[in-house]
Amino acid sequence: MFERIGIERAHCCFCGTYGLVAVLVADSERSHVDVAGCERCWRATHKAADLLHQLRPPAPSKGKRTPNKTRKPASEAPRSTEPYRGPSKHEVGSLVPPAEERTA
Numbered sequence: 001m002f003e004r005i006g007i008e009r010a011h012c013c014f015c016g017t018y019g020l021v022a023v024l025v026a027d028s029e030r031s032h033v034d035v036a037g038c039e040r041c042w043r044a045t046h047k048a049a050d051l052l053h054q055l056r057p058p059a060p061s062k063g064k065r066t067p068n069k070t071r072k073p074a075s076e077a078p079r080s081t082e083p084y085r086g087p088s089k090h091e092v093g094s095l096v097p098p099a100e101e102r103t104a
């Protein structure tokens, strides 16, 4: 690989044109060749990299993901944690009718 990018005046390694070039400076462990290229040729190599990216097989999936549980839609019912919003409990009468109405 390369350890840095430098700028200098040199011949492009791809087309041979002399001028301002960007130089990929090799790290000495794995690669020993610095690569200098003019702007036009580096743009071409970028397209080549994009082409390789498109042709790359998809990465294998890491285990089959379980599908997410389908969520129930939020109901209109108030949550049990909400405070009581009905009429005052003192204003509400008993559901059981008074004794005299029951007999009538």
Ligand SMILES: [Zn+2]
Pocket (backbone or CB within 6 Å): 012, 013, 014, 015, 016, 017, 037, 038, 039, 040, 041, 042
């Ligand atoms: Zn070039």
